[in-house]
Amino acid sequence: MSLIITDECINCDVCEPECPNEAxxxxxxxxxxxxxxxxxxxxxxxxxxxxxxxxxxxxxxxxNHKETEEELMEKYLTLTGQL
Known part of the structure; x- marks a missing residue:
């Protein structure tokens, strides 16, 4: 699954730079x-x-975005140009 940010977010800006996929x-x-x-x-x-x-x-x-570990790895490989 992908993740989602809920409305409890306080816009602290710490998550955005930590995402390696710029998601x-x-x-x-x-x-x-x-x-x-x-x-x-x-x-x-x-x-x-x-x-x-x-x-x-x-x-x-x-x-709403259920994915298996294998699907997530395939997505990673696609995003990084390895597939």
Missing amino acids: IYPGELIYEIEPAKCTECVGHFDEPQCQVVCPVDCIPLDP
Whole structure:
């Protein structure tokens, strides 16, 4: 699954620079995640870095974008030009 930022986001700016896929961007009110770019850091790190640094714990899995570990790895390979 990709991740999603909930409306509990306080716009602290710490998640955006941590995303290796540049999937996080400033939305109209809060930061948002582009599901097509989010790999939950699969291929880069052992855990999603945005979740690690988020001070308010507002980045859960997005139930509308379910993906397996294999699908996330394939997305990573595509995004990094290895596929």
